[in-house]
Amino acid sequence: MDIKVLKNEGFTLSGSGVLRAFQNEKMPSLDLLIREAIQNSMDAIRTDKNYVKEEINVDQFNVRELIKFFPQISNLLLIKSRLGYNQYISISDRNTVGLTGPIRIQDIEGTNWGRFLSLTEGIAKPQENLGAGGSWGYGKTVYYRIGIGLVIFYSRIKDGNQYKNRLMACLVENEKDENSILNYANEYNEKTGVAWWGKKDEKFENTVVPLEDKNEIQEILSCFNLKIYEGDETGTSIIIPFIDEGKLLNKTTSANIDDSNLPYWCRSLKDYLSLAVQKWYPTKIMNRECSFNYFRNFNTQSSGFEKIEVNPWLELYINSKPFTRESMLPLFSVMQELYNYAIHEDYESNLNIKTEPIILKNVFTQNRPAGKLVYVSLTKNDLKMTAPNNEESPYTQINNERMEDENNSNVIIAFCRRPGMILRYSTDDEWTNGIINPKEDTYVIALFVPNGYNEIEIIEDTKVYRFDLEEYLRASEEADHNNWTDIGEFNYENTRRIDVSNLKIVGKIQKGIKAKLKNELKIEEKETTISVGTVLSIQLTKWFLPKKGFGKIAIKTKDKYMEDTNKIKVNRLKKSKIELKSLEVTKENEMYKRISLDIYENDTNLDYSFKIVTENENINANKWENESNIKFPVEITKIEIDNVIYKDGSIKEILSNLIEKNNSEIYFEKKKTDIYNIWYGFKINILNKNINNINGKIFYRYIDSNIEINIERE
Amino acid sequence: MMSNRIESFPMLNENIVSELNIELITIEGEYSFNNIINKLDFIQEENNDYVLDNNGMWKSDINNLHIFGKLEISNYNILFDEYNLAQKDTILGVAVTYIAIGSSKTFTKSIAELTYQNNDDKIIDFSLDFEEGELAAILSLKFSIYVKNAQKNNNSVLAQTTGTMLGEIYNCNLVLEGQGSEFPIVIIESLESPLWDMEINFESFDDIFSKDTICLKINKAHKQFTKLGVDKISSNNILIWKEILASFFENTFLVAQQIEDIDIIYNEQFQEGTIGGFLKFMLMTFNISQKDLKNPTKLSIQIRKELDQLL
Known part of the structure; x- marks a missing residue:
């Protein structure tokens, strides 16, 4: 094949830079490889398909044949193969659209590089597809870290009615490494460590385009015993030759782990890749039940529901052998059940799965939960950890290491977004800390599935910005898609950075999950007071306590029961007050109440009204008549003053009606309703400061006796 | 009214x-x-x-x-x-x-x-x-x-x-609520807890003496529970009960010393029904001197000695 080496033009990217950009010390490269490759496959599913067929091969390959296609570096490749880099990994998908789009940078329209160029030329160009799971920016750089940096991309696409084959190879290596393969320093100043192989471009000089000749491509694929796509097949194969199985497997565990203590999948690349697919895609792997279309009520005014994407499942082959559900490791099998339970309302599981909505207050425009927490508590037996299965513990399945002392809470929380990849298995971090599973020998396994369509609305500078939870969570993922961390700013449609620092959605979800699980796992400490009649209680009380004073039991004999309490006397400013005696009825069936007014000289303007009693507020007469247009139900008919008592104790008998009569001592004023002229209250002005008390009668009649009436001071 | x-x-x-x-x-x-x-x-x-x-x-x-x-x-x-x-x-x-x-x-x-x-x-x-x-x-x-x-x-x-x-x-x-004393003991059911445990929640000697502030807990879910015997203390179970009670009182005095100046128990009067009142009564019951109270070894011995006489 022809080569194009990336020229060093000052600010050009370099192999060392690319490889450094996405280093992830937390996760083995093989895990990153599987996460990236399968997510890209899922994202590329054809619209007429509901599953992706993924074939992973690991084997030796025909080095001598292959290096013929790389004449510029063949000797060094041969040396590498003899140094142990003699195997390859290929990950091939079918039912996907393949590497579509332009094959030359010059043909790019706008900013859309297309799948082919994004994967091959645009090594560090970020993913732009909204809602996509993989990162074709930094994520794809993992391909170059698996082997010596050489990767072959083969794809078959459908372009109109035509099928097209494309093959291109790319090398990204650390150009500063003394054993680097590309050696063109003299020609291109400093090395870049990046080169592409294909065929010479007829349109532009010094560049290459993918091989398109079917036979030529088959020759290259034959080196790996792979075949070109046929019939209506479209898809992409990522072939990574020159890998060292031992070195890759070593990176799956800590350096100090004794080989004999490794789980079986850490001893075989094929097994490890199988485990990695199970670990990160239990939601998809051989899971026909997960397949459905996501719909969103996009515009209720017109077309109703709009299909927006498909939720594909994954048909997996490892070295041409179909993977079966039965061969899944127990933890991942459980995760699959949890996922199916979360996404299907009516999914029937043999496991005793529980589900809880995680509700966040005042975050989304609609009152829907942020997502579902599904979880199950399983014994070691349930997880096949006991004989005869003797499967590894869930922790080993996640971390590859057998822990001597599993000093864990036995709580595992996983979470995934819409693409379905498990982002993380949390065992001892901010998702799980504080949750204690009190039952020994049981594991609580939980999965949180967000409701990605929840809408978030931010108003900034009077403008309204709307985006959904899926977008927020995607933005909150680090480049390795390994966790969610709340963000301060959200890049709204690549046009504006809006402040979302107050949302703290991830923190709230974590809090919600922890609260639900803590509550569920709490062992109710049943506390019963020891039966008081038992001899033990009487014995202990008798031996260690005085007879009384230290409890609430009925005592045998009466001592002084009531202790004197120091009543606090409060001096309040005294106010005049009216006291009503009980109702009396005259022989003429007139109802009246005796009233007694205690007068204090600092409070002499007295104003009283009858009011209708209701639960909320007492309604005054004018309001009642204005709003109901019904007569106020009680009417005062007469007020009589019997006597007045002065401060010196003297009494003045007044048997006349004083209402509205000018008097030097007391002045009464009637209050009547505006509409029906009903007498409902009275004002009293006390003109003589020596008056201490007024006694009299208030006569009234009920118009409607079903209504409860009070007298109130205004 | x-x-x-x-x-x-x-x-x-x-x-x-x-x-x-x-x-x-x-x-x-x-x-x-x-x-x-x-x-x-x-x-x-x-x-x-x-x-x-x-x-x-x-x-x-x-x-x-x-x-x-x-x-x-x-x-x-x-x-x-x-x-x-x-x-x-x-x-x-x-x-x-x-x-x-x-x-x-x-x-x-x-x-x-x-x-x-x-x-x-x-x-x-x-x-x-x-x-x-x-x-x-x-x-x-x-x-x-x-x-x-x-x-x-x-x-x-x-x-x-x-x-x-x-x-x-x-x-x-x-x-209906009497004033008769009641020893603060409850039976709990907890798979995680030991046979007996105690809870001390008082923050001051003036706090009310009740099961909420000081409590001896016996765990029914513990496998040794039946051997303990909670019906009554008799010659069959007196040894274990003596030890439980000795530890209960010992801990109470030790914790009390961390909460407030314990000397005021000797020097001041406390109302009936308060933690202070209880501590004062217990110190008298066990005949614990001010000096011995502050010496854990002597405190331990003194409580056990008195319990031997009481039970």
């Missing part, structure tokens, strides 16, 4: 109630424990009736209660006649409303009928039953008169609706 109500019909007032001369002639109680009926007495002091248990074991929020009594009502014809509260052909009823203060339970029960007749004195028997846990600190009883069967008369302003409450005639408060 003064009412502001403007009634639409005449109701009972102080004068009428006074003339009815209501008297609670007797009130007694019973509770059953282990199928044996035990009697409770009530003793009146000031305006309340206080419960007394000859066995010294009845507790309002744990045990059941059956109370029964006699209420005498005199001259009740005045209700139909002199005071014009009800028409002569009306049937009045007497009801008792009980309110379990502290547990917010309330219920009204009809206990007698009053009709206009020549014999106008009446002794009304009443009884009330309460299940275990139904009561709290105080049981308030309110006796009232209501219209049991009204007769319609358009020319009358008297109450003419069946069920109308005419007013309260008598009320009393039965104080």
